[in-house]
Amino acid sequence: MGGDEAGRPRPGIMPASAWRQSCRQGWVGEPSATRQIHLSSPPNIESPMDAELKEALLERCREMEIPLVGVAAADRWADPPFEPWVPGEFWPQAIYPETRSVVVIGLPISLPALETSPSVWYRELYRTVNILLDQYTYRIANFLNDRGFPSAFVPRDGYADVEALLKNPVAFFSHRHAAYLAGLGSFGVNNVLLTRKFGPRVRFGSVFTAAELPPDPVMEEDLCTRCMRCVQLCPAGALDDRDYPAGITDKSACTAYSASLAKRGVSPCGVCIKVCPVGEDRELYGRRDPSIYARGDGREDLRRGWEHVQSYGGR
Ligand code: SF4
Numbered sequence: 001m002g003g004d005e006a007g008r009p010r011p012g013i014m015p016a017s018a019w020r021q022s023c024r025q026g027w028v029g030e031p032s033a034t035r036q037i038h039l040s041s042p043p044n045i046e047s048p049m050d051a052e053l054k055e056a057l058l059e060r061c062r063e064m065e066i067p068l069v070g071v072a073a074a075d076r077w078a079d080p081p082f083e084p085w086v087p088g089e090f091w092p093q094a095i096y097p098e099t100r101s102v103v104v105i106g107l108p109i110s111l112p113a114l115e116t117s118p119s120v121w122y123r124e125l126y127r128t129v130n131i132l133l134d135q136y137t138y139r140i141a142n143f144l145n146d147r148g149f150p151s152a153f154v155p156r157d158g159y160a161d162v163e164a165l166l167k168n169p170v171a172f173f174s175h176r177h178a179a180y181l182a183g184l185g186s187f188g189v190n191n192v193l194l195t196r197k198f199g200p201r202v203r204f205g206s207v208f209t210a211a212e213l214p215p216d217p218v219m220e221e222d223l224c225t226r227c228m229r230c231v232q233l234c235p236a237g238a239l240d241d242r243d244y245p246a247g248i249t250d251k252s253a254c255t256a257y258s259a260s261l262a263k264r265g266v267s268p269c270g271v272c273i274k275v276c277p278v279g280e281d282r283e284l285y286g287r288r289d290p291s292i293y294a295r296g297d298g299r300e301d302l303r304r305g306w307e308h309v310q311s312y313g314g315r
C-alpha cells in the first residue's frame with residue numbers, strides 16, 4: 001500500500017529521505033525511511049465495524065471528561081489527503097500491523113497559563129496535560145483490550161528529551177496527523193491542528209486498536225484565518241507564511257529555541273498557539289482580540305501578571 005511492486009512510492013507519499021529534505025530541518029529521522037512498507041490485515045481478529053463498541057467508548061471518554069475524541073480508519077494513512085504526506089513507516093499499520101482504527105483524544109491547554117509563557121506555570125500545565133493524555137489513552141486501550149480488541153496507547157511524546165529532539169526533531173508517530181484524519185481539526189499556517197473549541201491550544205494522544213470502529217469524517221472546513229500572527233511573533237523565526245504543508249516549520253530552529261528555554265527550566269515556547277485567534281476558548285477567557293499580545297498594546301494589567309509569573313521559578 002506504500003508503493004507499487006517496483007518499490008516506487010505512491011503519488012503523494014514521499015520517501016522519508018525526500019520528506020526530510022522537504023522539511024528543511026527534518027521531520028524524519030535516519031532512514032529506515034526508504035524501505036518499502038507492506039501493510040497486512042490483522043490475523044485471526046474478528047473486528048466487524050462496531051458502532052455499539054464506539055458508543056461505549058465515547059461514553060467512557062465522557063466519564064473521563066475528555067472533550068475531544070475522534071476515530072480514524074487505519075487505511076486512511078494510505079490515501080494522502082495532501083502532499084507531501086507522512087512516509088509509510090510512520091503509519092499506524094506499519095508500527096502495529098493489527099491496527100484497524102486509531103482513536104485520538106484531545107485535551108486543552110488553558111489560555112491564562114499559556115499566556116505567561118515562557119514560564120514555570122506553562123511548563124507544568126504542558127507536563128500535566130501530557131501525563132493525562134498518556135493515562136487516558138492507556139485506559140482507553142485497556143477498555144478495548146478488555147472487550148477482546150488488541151489495542152495499545154501511543155505515548156504523547158515519542159522522544160526522550162529536548163536533547164534527543166535536537167539530534168532528530170521527529171517522533172515515531174504524529175498525533176496531529178492522526179487527529180486530522182480523525183476529523184478533529186484542520187492545519188493552520190503554524191503547522192498545528194486547529195480545533196473549533198480550543199484552536200491550536202490542544203494536545204493529542206492516540207490509541208492503536210484492532211477494533212474496526214466507525215470512523216469520523218475528516219474536517220472539510222479550513223479554520224485558519226491567515227492572520228499571520230503566528231509567523232510574525234515566532235521568536236525563532238521558524239514559521240513560513242505559506243499554508244501547511246507547503247510552509248513547514250523549521251523544526252531545528254523551533255527545537256533550538258525550546259532547548260534554550262529548557263536550560264532556564266521554562267520550556268516549551270507556545271507562542272504560535274497562544275496568539276492564534278481561532279478557538280471558542282478565547283471567548284470563554286475574554287481574549288477574543290489576540291492583538292493584546294503585541295508589545296505596547298494596552299492591557300497593562302495582564303502584562304504585569306505575566307511578568308510576575310515569569311520572574312519566579314525558572315533558572
Ligand atoms: S513553538 Fe515557538 S519557536 Fe516553535 S514555531 Fe511555535 S512560536 Fe516558533
Ligand code: SF4
Pocket residue numbers: 188189190191223224225226227228229230231272275276277278
Ligand atoms: S495565528 Fe493566524 S495564521 Fe497562524 S494558524 Fe492561527 S489563524 Fe492561522
